[in-house]
Amino acid sequence: MTTLSASGLVVQRGGRAILDHVSLRAQSGEFVAVVGANGAGKSTLLSVLAGLLDADEGAVDLDGTPLSRHSARQLARRRAYLPQNPRCEWPISVERLVALGLMPTLPAFGTFQPGDRAKITRALESCDLLARREQSATTLSGGELARAMLARAFVGDPDILIVDEPVAGLDPRHALDAMQRLQAFARAGKLVVVSLHDLTLAGRHASRIVAMRAGGVEGDGPPERVLTPALIQAIFDMKGALTTGPGGPYVDYIAPS
Amino acid sequence: MSGGRVLAVALPILLGALFVVSLLVGEVWLDPREVLHEIFLPTPHLAALIVTDLRLPRTVLACLVGASLGLSGAVLQGLTRNPLAEPGLLGVSAGAALGAVIAIYFGMTSLLDVTGPIMGLIGALGASVLTFALGRRGGVLSLVLAGAAVSGLAAACISLALNLAPNPYAAYEIMSWLMGSLSDRSWNQVVLILPFVLVGCAMLAMTARALDALSLGETQAQSLGINLDRIRLLVILGTAFAVGAATSVTGAIGFIGLVAPHMVRPFVGHQPSRILLPAAVLGAVLLLGADIAVRLIRIGPEIKIGVFTSLLGTPFFFWLVVRLRRIAP
Numbered sequence: 001m002t003t004l005s006a007s008g009l010v011v012q013r014g015g016r017a018i019l020d021h022v023s024l025r026a027q028s029g030e031f032v033a034v035v036g037a038n039g040a041g042k043s044t045l046l047s048v049l050a051g052l053l054d055a056d057e058g059a060v061d062l063d064g065t066p067l068s069r070h071s072a073r074q075l076a077r078r079r080a081y082l083p084q085n086p087r088c089e090w091p092i093s094v095e096r097l098v099a100l101g102l103m104p105t106l107p108a109f110g111t112f113q114p115g116d117r118a119k120i121t122r123a124l125e126s127c128d129l130l131a132r133r134e135q136s137a138t139t140l141s142g143g144e145l146a147r148a149m150l151a152r153a154f155v156g157d158p159d160i161l162i163v164d165e166p167v168a169g170l171d172p173r174h175a176l177d178a179m180q181r182l183q184a185f186a187r188a189g190k191l192v193v194v195s196l197h198d199l200t201l202a203g204r205h206a207s208r209i210v211a212m213r214a215g216g217v218e219g220d221g222p223p224e225r226v227l228t229p230a231l232i233q234a235i236f237d238m239k240g241a242l243t244t245g246p247g248g249p250y251v252d253y254i255a256p257s
Numbered sequence: 258m259s260g261g262r263v264l265a266v267a268l269p270i271l272l273g274a275l276f277v278v279s280l281l282v283g284e285v286w287l288d289p290r291e292v293l294h295e296i297f298l299p300t301p302h303l304a305a306l307i308v309t310d311l312r313l314p315r316t317v318l319a320c321l322v323g324a325s326l327g328l329s330g331a332v333l334q335g336l337t338r339n340p341l342a343e344p345g346l347l348g349v350s351a352g353a354a355l356g357a358v359i360a361i362y363f364g365m366t367s368l369l370d371v372t373g374p375i376m377g378l379i380g381a382l383g384a385s386v387l388t389f390a391l392g393r394r395g396g397v398l399s400l401v402l403a404g405a406a407v408s409g410l411a412a413a414c415i416s417l418a419l420n421l422a423p424n425p426y427a428a429y430e431i432m433s434w435l436m437g438s439l440s441d442r443s444w445n446q447v448v449l450i451l452p453f454v455l456v457g458c459a460m461l462a463m464t465a466r467a468l469d470a471l472s473l474g475e476t477q478a479q480s481l482g483i484n485l486d487r488i489r490l491l492v493i494l495g496t497a498f499a500v501g502a503a504t505s506v507t508g509a510i511g512f513i514g515l516v517a518p519h520m521v522r523p524f525v526g527h528q529p530s531r532i533l534l535p536a537a538v539l540g541a542v543l544l545l546g547a548d549i550a551v552r553l554i555r556i557g558p559e560i561k562i563g564v565f566t567s568l569l570g571t572p573f574f575f576w577l578v579v580r581l582r583r584i585a586p
Contacts, residue, residue, distance in 0.1 A: 052476065072482040073482040076481050077482075080480070081476070081477070082477070087473075089473070097472075101481075103481045104481055104482045
C-alpha cells in the first residue's frame with residue numbers, strides 16, 4: 001500500500017500564490033483527476049507531488065517519509081511522471097524510448113538486467129506498440145507517441161503514476177483509450193494522478209476528482225459528489241449542466257448570454 | 258551487420274591506418290622499412306628522429322585533440338538536444354584562445370613555450386566558471402546564452418590584443434596561432450595536456466546515461482532520477498579540461514566537434530550515449546586526416562589546419578541547415 005500525502009503546500013511565483021495551502025492525501029488504487037481552469041495550479045501541484053518542484057511551504061510525504069528524504073533514484077523507481085505533451089528529441093526507436101523508463105533500476109555501470117527485455121515487451125504489448133517496436137519515435141502519430149510515453153511510464157512498474165494532461169491534443173478515440181489504460185493501471189492497485197480539462201472524461205474514468213481554483217482546492221471527492229453545476233460555476237466561472245448520455249455522465253457548458 | 262558494428266570495425270582500422278600514414282608523410286617522405294630498421298638501432302638516425310621527435314607527438318596530439326572535440330561535440334549536442342551545438346558553445350574555446358593570446362601578447366611564449374598552453378588552460382577554466390556562474394539557473398538555454406556572452410567577451414579581448422599589438426610581428430603571431438595548427442608541437446605539450454584531456458573526457462563520458470534520459474526532455478530526465486545540475490557541471494568542466502587543453506595547444510579548430518557526432522549518429526540508432534565513443538574516435542580520424550592533408554597540400558605557405566577544417570566543414574554546415582529546414586515540422 002502506497003500513500004502520498006501533501007499538507008499545506010504553498011508555491012509562490014512573482015508574489016502570486018500558484019498553490020495556496022493545498023492538502024491532499026491519496027493512496028494505491030485511486031485514480032485522481034485534478035481539474036480546473038488554465039492557471040488554477042494543476043500542473044504545479046502535479047510537479048510538487050512528483051517531487052520535481054519544491055514547495056515554498058508545506059511538504060509531500062511518500063509512505064510517511066518526506067519526498068526530500070528520498071533520493072532522486074529511489075523516487076524515480078517508485079513514481080513515474082509524464083509532463084504535458086511529452087516529446088522525443090532524437091529519432092530513437094520506440095523500443096529504446098520505452099527502455100528509458102527502466103533507467104532508475106539499472107546498476108550504476110552496466111546495461112539491461114536479464115528480465116528487462118521481457119518487461120519492455122510487456123509494456124509495448126500493453127500499449128499496442130509491438131508492431132512499432134523498431135520504428136523511429138519521431139515518426140509516430142500523436143496518439144501513438146502518447147501510448148509510447150505511457151509504455152515508458154509503465155515499464156518500470158512504478159507505484160505512483162503522475163501524468164500532466166494525458167489527453168491534451170488527442171482525438172476522442174485516443175483520449176478515451178488513454179483514460180482506459182490509466183484506469184486499468186489504477187485498478188491494478190497503483191496510484192494514478194492526472195490533470196484534466198475534460199470534466200466528462202474525468203467524471204467517467206476517475207475514482208476521485210480534485211477541483212482547483214486559483215491555487216486552492218474547491219472540491220475533492222468521488223465524481224458523482226463533486227461534479228455539480230455549482231462546482232462548474234466556481235472553477236470555470238460559467239454555467240454548467242450535468243446530464244447522462246449513452247456513454248455515461250456528461251458535462252455540458254452553457255455560454256454566458 | 259548492424260550499424261554499430263560497422264563503426265566498431267571501420268573506425269579503429271581507419272584510425273590505425275591514418276596513424277601510420279601520419280608518421281611517414283610530410284616534408285620528408287619516409288620509407289616504413291627504413292624507419293623500422295633505424296628505430297631499433299642504438300644510435301639515433303634521421304628517419305627515426307623525424308618519427309619519434311616530430312611526427313609521433315604531432316600524431317598523438319592530433320588524436321587527443323580530435324577525440325576531445327568529437328566527444329565534447331557529441332555530449333553538447335546531447336545536452337542541448339541541438340544538432341548545431343559544438344565545443345565552442347560554452348565559451349571554453351574562446352577562453353582558451355584568449356589565455357594563449359595573452360601569453361603571446363606579453364611575450365611569455367618566447368621565454369618558455371609551455372606558458373601558452375598553461376595560460377590557455379587558465380583561460381578555459383576561467384571562461385567555464387564564468388559561463389556556469391552566469392547560466393546555472395534557468396536550464397540549458399541560459400547556459401548556452403551565457404556561453405555566447407563569454408565567447409563574445411573573449412573575442413572582444415582578442416581583438417583588443419590584436420588592435421594594441423606592439424608590432425606587426427606580434428599581431429601576425431597571434432593571428433597565425435588563432436588559425437590553429439599542429440605543426441612544430443613537442444612531447445612537452447602532449448605531456449602537459451594529456452592529464453587534462455583524460456580527466457575531461459572521463460567527465461564527459463560520465464554523462465552518457467543522462468544524455469539518453471534527456472532525449473525525453475529535461476523534466477522527464479529529472480523524473481528519471483537525473484540530477485541536471487550535476488550533469489551541467491560535468492559537461493562544462495569536462496569540456497573546459499578536454500577542449501580547453503586541446504585549444505590551448507593547437508589554437509581554434511572548428512567543425513570537427515560539430516561534424517563528427519552527426520556522421521556516426523545514424524549508425525547507432527541516434528541513441529545519444531552510444532554516439533560518444535564513435536564520435537571521439539571519428540574526431541581523431543578527421544583531425545588526423547586533415548593534418549595529413551595540410552602536410553600534402555603545398556600551395557605557398559602552410560595551410561593552417563583550423564582554416565582547412567573550416568573550409569571543409571562549412572559546406573557540411575550548409576547541408577545540415579538545408580536538411581533541418583526540410584525535416585523541421
